[in-house]
Each structure stands twice: as C-alpha cells, then as structure tokens.
Amino acid sequence: MFLRLKNNPGTTSRHAGARVPGGTEKSVHTVQPVLALQVGTDTDPGLRRKHVPNEDTLFVTHGTIPSVSSVPTPFALFVVADGMGGHAHGQEASRLAVDALTRPVCGFLSSQHRRPDAFLPGLIEGVRSANQEQRDNMGTTMTAALIIDTTAYVAHAGDSRCYLYRPSAGLSQITHDHSIVAALVDVNVIQPDDIYTHPMRNLIYRSLGEKATVEVDGSTAPLAAGDILLLCSDGLWEMVRDPQIAAILSESAPDPSRTAHTLIQAALAGGGEDNVSAVVVQVNHA
Numbered sequence: 001m002f003l004r005l006k007n008n009p010g011t012t013s014r015h016a017g018a019r020v021p022g023g024t025e026k027s028v029h030t031v032q033p034v035l036a037l038q039v040g041t042d043t044d045p046g047l048r049r050k051h052v053p054n055e056d057t058l059f060v061t062h063g064t065i066p067s068v069s070s071v072p073t074p075f076a077l078f079v080v081a082d083g084m085g086g087h088a089h090g091q092e093a094s095r096l097a098v099d100a101l102t103r104p105v106c107g108f109l110s111s112q113h114r115r116p117d118a119f120l121p122g123l124i125e126g127v128r129s130a131n132q133e134q135r136d137n138m139g140t141t142m143t144a145a146l147i148i149d150t151t152a153y154v155a156h157a158g159d160s161r162c163y164l165y166r167p168s169a170g171l172s173q174i175t176h177d178h179s180i181v182a183a184l185v186d187v188n189v190i191q192p193d194d195i196y197t198h199p200m201r202n203l204i205y206r207s208l209g210e211k212a213t214v215e216v217d218g219s220t221a222p223l224a225a226g227d228i229l230l231l232c233s234d235g236l237w238e239m240v241r242d243p244q245i246a247a248i249l250s251e252s253a254p255d256p257s258r259t260a261h262t263l264i265q266a267a268l269a270g271g272g273e274d275n276v277s278a279v280v281v282q283v284n285h286a
Helices: 090-110 116-132 180-186 192-196 242-250 256-269
Strands: 002-007 035-044 056-065 073-082 142-148 151-157 161-166 170-173 217-222 228-232 276-285
Touching: 035 056, 035 073, 035 256, 056 090, 056 276, 073 090, 073 228, 073 276, 090 116, 090 142, 116 142, 116 151, 116 217, 142 161, 142 228, 151 161, 161 242, 170 242, 180 192, 228 242, 228 256, 242 256, 256 276
Parallel strands: 002 035
Antiparallel strands: 035 276, 056 073, 073 142, 142 151, 151 217, 161 170, 161 228, 228 276
C-alpha cells in the first residue's frame, strides 16, 4: 500500500506524537504494494456557527502491522467524530473520543498475535473504549474506517456517515444513521427525503457518552482501484444530498484535498448550518 496524505490548513488531523501538518504530503512504500491511497481532508465551522468552536474532529494516520513470517502489512485509519450540539464541551468530547480510540486500535494492530478475522472486532472494541472515556455532559458521534489490504473495516455510532463511491455502481452509504428520522424511514412512517426537513431530524438515539456502554455497528467493504471512501459529519450530508455528493465524487480531481474542499463549499452554499467535515480516500492502482 502507498499512502499520500494531503491535508488542508483548516483540518484537524490528529495522531498522538505524529501530527500531519497542513499542506504536506506523507508517503509510505512497502515491498509488495496492493493499493495506493490518496487522502484529502477539510473542515469548516459552518456559517451559522462560525463564531463558536468547531466540534468536529478528524483523524488520519497510517502504519504497518508487524509479522514474524512475512512482510509487514500496511494499514490506514480514518475517523470522523462530531461533538453533539447541546452537550457541554462538544469539541473536547470529540477530541477525547478520537484519542481514546486510537490507543487501543494502534496497540491491537502492533501485536504479532492478532488474526485477520479480529480486525473488525478490534476496531469496534476501540470505539467502545472511546465511549468509556467520555466525561459527564459530553457526547459525540464516531465513524471509523480501518483499511488493510483491499478491505475497509468500518465501526460506527451516531449520524456521521461513511460512503463508498464506485464509478460502476454509484454512491452507497455503508453506515446506518442512529437517528429518529432514520428509524422512521425504516418503518415507512416518513419518506427518505423527509429526513432533511422533519422537526426531529437532529435527534439521535445512539452516541458515545450517553450510556456506560454503547452498541457499535460494524461492517466491511471490499475496495478496488477507482473507489472513493468518504467519511463525513452530518453537517455535510444534511446540506449536500446524496445525488450531489455522488456528482462531486464522480468528478473527483487527482488531488482528493480539492474534492474534500469542494464538498465543504457545497455544504456552505447549501446553508452551512452546522460544523462540516470530510475525509476523502481515493483508491488507485499501486
């Protein structure tokens, strides 16, 4: 795997001990590359909340998984956490959750005794650990994607989203929103388009910090060259509906940071009512 990170100056890209500065690129080469990942990120507090702290936190990191019998396997980890509006210290909540997730996940991946079938359970357990670190009056969503070889392992709680765009199949939502309106759509009480205008559209029933334990959704998605993985907070998808997201991703520039910036600008043009953040992972041939 070859990974190039391109982060915009406004991005909060966090990795304990190894911050990726804005406007820089990082590359990782291995002896037997499988996929090449190009990554761009962007975030904005939004128009309505531009004078208060941005409660979204983005995280991007990469490394290798040790092996006693073969070449070390590269991995990449991407996270979006959205400190919940109405909770005190939303910015601190999302940052604390990201830090709490990365410690057990990176520790798990560094072990020589873990098995490939434990990657998803390990990521889910990391999100549960992040929940346990939340303090009183704090809450946050969390969507995390761990890419190893040609598989994306996704763990999720809340209404931040992970999408997969594939040119031959279009845009698909990997995660399922843990929101009241999504539940109403599931039982055919409202139509999918009603989620953008329903009076309960901002209410979620699952998040980190709400209870001592949290149920975490887990899924896997096979990746191929040409795919684009998008992680975003609800400030993006509420302002930019799926057909427009698909159109922007279908015209993805060679620079994924430009794609991330275009998505953020579309959210601001759509109203910019909340903090808005995006991580764009472009999958290419190595």
